[in-house]
Amino acid sequence: MTARRRGRASRMACAAVLVLLPVLAVRHAASFPLYGDQTVLPAGTELNQDALTVPREQFRTEAAEGIPSYMVKLGDLAFNSPALLGGIARQAGMSCNTCHVAGASNPKFFIPGLSRHPGTFDTTGPLFNAKADNGVFDPVRIPSLRGARYLAPYGNDGRTASLRDFVRNVIVGEFAGPEPSPAILDALVAYIQDIDFLDNRRLGPGGRLVTTDEAQLRGQALFNKPFPNDPSLSCAICHVPFGAFLDHRQHDVGSGGLFKTPTLMNANFNAPYFHDGRFDSYEQVVGYFDRVFHLELSPQDTRDLVAYLNAIGDGWRPNVANRIGVQLQEISGFASVLATAIPAHDAETVALTVDTIDNELRELIEQFPDHRDPTIPGGQAERQRARSVLKGMLLNLSRIELAAAAGDFDRAAAEFQNYRYVASANVGAALRAAEPWSLFNPKIHDAHYDAIRQMQALQTAAKPDH
Amino acid sequence: MFQVALLCVALATAGSQGCHAAPFDEATERYRGYMIADMDRALAGSRQLRDYLNANDIAAAKEAWIKARIGWERSEVFTSAFIPELDDAIDAWPDAAAGFHGIEAKLFSANPGGFGDVLDMLVAHLTEADAQVRAMPLTPQGLLDGVTRLSFEVGDSKVDGGESRLSGTSLDDMRNNADGIELAYSILFAASLEGADPQLAVQIRDGIDKLKTILKVQDLRQVDPEDLQKTSEALVVAWQAAGPKLGLATPTLEGPVK
Numbered sequence: 001m002t003a004r005r006r007g008r009a010s011r012m013a014c015a016a017v018l019v020l021l022p023v024l025a026v027r028h029a030a031s032f033p034l035y036g037d038q039t040v041l042p043a044g045t046e047l048n049q050d051a052l053t054v055p056r057e058q059f060r061t062e063a064a065e066g067i068p069s070y071m072v073k074l075g076d077l078a079f080n081s082p083a084l085l086g087g088i089a090r091q092a093g094m095s096c097n098t099c100h101v102a103g104a105s106n107p108k109f110f111i112p113g114l115s116r117h118p119g120t121f122d123t124t125g126p127l128f129n130a131k132a133d134n135g136v137f138d139p140v141r142i143p144s145l146r147g148a149r150y151l152a153p154y155g156n157d158g159r160t161a162s163l164r165d166f167v168r169n170v171i172v173g174e175f176a177g178p179e180p181s182p183a184i185l186d187a188l189v190a191y192i193q194d195i196d197f198l199d200n201r202r203l204g205p206g207g208r209l210v211t212t213d214e215a216q217l218r219g220q221a222l223f224n225k226p227f228p229n230d231p232s233l234s235c236a237i238c239h240v241p242f243g244a245f246l247d248h249r250q251h252d253v254g255s256g257g258l259f260k261t262p263t264l265m266n267a268n269f270n271a272p273y274f275h276d277g278r279f280d281s282y283e284q285v286v287g288y289f290d291r292v293f294h295l296e297l298s299p300q301d302t303r304d305l306v307a308y309l310n311a312i313g314d315g316w317r318p319n320v321a322n323r324i325g326v327q328l329q330e331i332s333g334f335a336s337v338l339a340t341a342i343p344a345h346d347a348e349t350v351a352l353t354v355d356t357i358d359n360e361l362r363e364l365i366e367q368f369p370d371h372r373d374p375t376i377p378g379g380q381a382e383r384q385r386a387r388s389v390l391k392g393m394l395l396n397l398s399r400i401e402l403a404a405a406a407g408d409f410d411r412a413a414a415e416f417q418n419y420r421y422v423a424s425a426n427v428g429a430a431l432r433a434a435e436p437w438s439l440f441n442p443k444i445h446d447a448h449y450d451a452i453r454q455m456q457a458l459q460t461a462a463k464p465d466h
Numbered sequence: 467m468f469q470v471a472l473l474c475v476a477l478a479t480a481g482s483q484g485c486h487a488a489p490f491d492e493a494t495e496r497y498r499g500y501m502i503a504d505m506d507r508a509l510a511g512s513r514q515l516r517d518y519l520n521a522n523d524i525a526a527a528k529e530a531w532i533k534a535r536i537g538w539e540r541s542e543v544f545t546s547a548f549i550p551e552l553d554d555a556i557d558a559w560p561d562a563a564a565g566f567h568g569i570e571a572k573l574f575s576a577n578p579g580g581f582g583d584v585l586d587m588l589v590a591h592l593t594e595a596d597a598q599v600r601a602m603p604l605t606p607q608g609l610l611d612g613v614t615r616l617s618f619e620v621g622d623s624k625v626d627g628g629e630s631r632l633s634g635t636s637l638d639d640m641r642n643n644a645d646g647i648e649l650a651y652s653i654l655f656a657a658s659l660e661g662a663d664p665q666l667a668v669q670i671r672d673g674i675d676k677l678k679t680i681l682k683v684q685d686l687r688q689v690d691p692e693d694l695q696k697t698s699e700a701l702v703v704a705w706q707a708a709g710p711k712l713g714l715a716t717p718t719l720e721g722p723v724k
Contacts, residue, residue, distance in 0.1 A: 039626060039627045040687050093691065371554055373558070374558045387719070388718065388719055391719040394699065399703055448560065454560075455567070455571045458572060
């Protein structure tokens with residue numbers, strides 16, 4: 001994109017170009033980083049799937065003390081389903097959630113040949129849909145979807161007004177997925193639009209800072225101050241403080257074309273910055289605008305602007321520990337879709353739900369390695385129990401799907417009752433008992449992945465020759 | 467055999483739990499013969515592997531490693547259920563220090579070497595496993611548990627290259643697992659189940675055939691993970707239904723076998 005749309009620097013604005021990318025995601029694929037020559041994704045791929053923390057999702061519905069609708073739950077489910085995509089993406093177990101982890105971004109995501117920096121990805125590369133390949137290596141940053149309902153138009157260049165159209169293009173155009181049903185598209189949009197910005201207690205009405213911090217206040221003044229060489233411009237002209245720090249327009253700031261003004265809300269967690277992820281820090285971003293727009297900032301000015309950006313880009317509890325409770329809550333949310341889909345005799349949604357939870361459960365089972373893992377010093381009985389309960393749930397879901405596919409929805413309903421009983425009665429306790437010997441324990445986690453990396457290190461340049 | 471099985475199932479349904487012993491005893495001993503042959507193959511392969519490495523013939527050693535794996539992976543119905551401690555030592559993962567995968571990491575590396583006593587340990591452990599398969603009582607319930615567990619395991623995603631990713635033989639592992647499942651079904655359970663529940667027998671046979679078809683691809687990357695997973699789980703569901711029909715308990719997926 002940068003190569004095709006290179007243009008002269010516009011006189012407009014200080015758009016740091018954090019853009020809603022046409023990227024959905026990869027999820028739950030297995031042991032990363034990948035190595036060997038039998039992997040679906042290129043060796044060296046890093047999807048950050050073993051992270052011990054995950055971004056926190058804040059939903060508009062829950063903030064209003066409501067309960068997410070069926071459509072939001074279905075959308076969440078679809079967002080996590082590899083079945084939505086096609087080709088290599090589906091083969092690799094990719095879903096929207098892999099790039100947009102819990103609706104945020106994925107700053108460690110890296111696919112050799114498709115990423116220039118971690119957190120970037122060439123959506124018009126050859127791997128996922130040869131028809132979408134533009135022949136140019138032009139990765140763009142993976143954006144957070146927090147507050148997406150405020151962020152139209154969509155795409156890093158703002159080319160699509162409708163979120164629904166944008167999502168459909170990502171599925172079908174970029175990831176070679178089958179045409180999604182209108183209901184699934186509506187559900188995905190409902191889910192994405194329910195993902196809110198994280199609360200930022202440093203921001204008051206109209207996007208004004210609520211602080212006595214002098215550096216931040218000086219930064220706020222600079223942010224609103226007209227540019228020395230063009231008084232019609234300021235940072236705040238494009239990043240409108242009372243409008244979620246964006247203006248819904250595209251600008252050319254000399255970075256390679258016209259790009260949409262990104263929001264600065266929660267931007268502390270959205271690095272790297274600019275449409276192509278070229279900058280890792282606010283200091284670099286401010287330095288760029290200082291050079292290009294001749295802002296004549298002193299070192300103190302730069303520090304003050306960075307302090308201000310850090311204040312307005314903050315968010316309360318951006319991450320949560322990736323613990324058992326988080327996983328079970330997610331699975332429980334997905335399973336709740338069955339409570340509507342089974343009585344509605346909707347075999348297609350039942351299959352999608354089972355498929356998605358199946359992947360989640362298999363991933364969860366891997367968090368409790370079996371007896372062959374030499375990096376775990378004990379807890380074999382507890383791990384066995386946890387694995388057994390999870391496998392039981394998984395098979396229960398298989399029975400639900402088999403019954404629904406056969407048109408026997410009464411049996412599917414009975415199996416769903418069993419599933420709910422097991423899920424509420426046995427799972428939490430069994431998993432928590434095994435947690436100290438699971439990959440949820442940071443020490444065990446590190447030892448396990450160190451062992452994998454040790455094997456990888458030995459493999460350097462190895463090629464099977466049989 | 468067919469009539470005996472029918473009678474056995476009829477009695478089992480009526481509450482008897484002892485009748486299955488006779489036909490299963492015969493089948494189990496037949497199955498043991500195949501297990502011994504596979505374990506012998508694994509052991510012979512490991513000895514060849516050691517010899518070739520001592521002679522610094524890396525190419526032949528790689529072939530021997532692969533040959534040893536065939537026998538081992540076909541035996542997983544037995545190894546995972548009956549000798550888990552030896553399974554730990556022989557097939558530990560992830561482990562760059564010991565067992566098959568420890569050797570794999572070094573053997574298939576850019577600079578093979580540094581094996582130390584790992585080869586001798588593998589041969590010793592396989593010798594012990596070989597002895598165990600000859601002497602250990604094999605229960606039908608334990609073997610049903612073993613085949614069910616293996617049917618589940620083969621459905622795990624291998625998009626990361628699987629466990630034998632350095633040698634590039636994870637697909638072979640899966641095929642050998644499927645062969646092991648088929649062998650166990652044919653020798654141990656097919657006749658009895660065909661008598662007790664022909665429809666379920668067809669379901670299991672079809673599931674195994676489908677599993678093998680899914681794995682008939684040139685490359686691990688061509689395996690459809692979704693299809694594999696669903697086929698594996700449908701097969702496990704069928705095994706679980708088969709347990710009571712055979713006069714056995716519903717097979718378990720974890721823990722000690724009976």
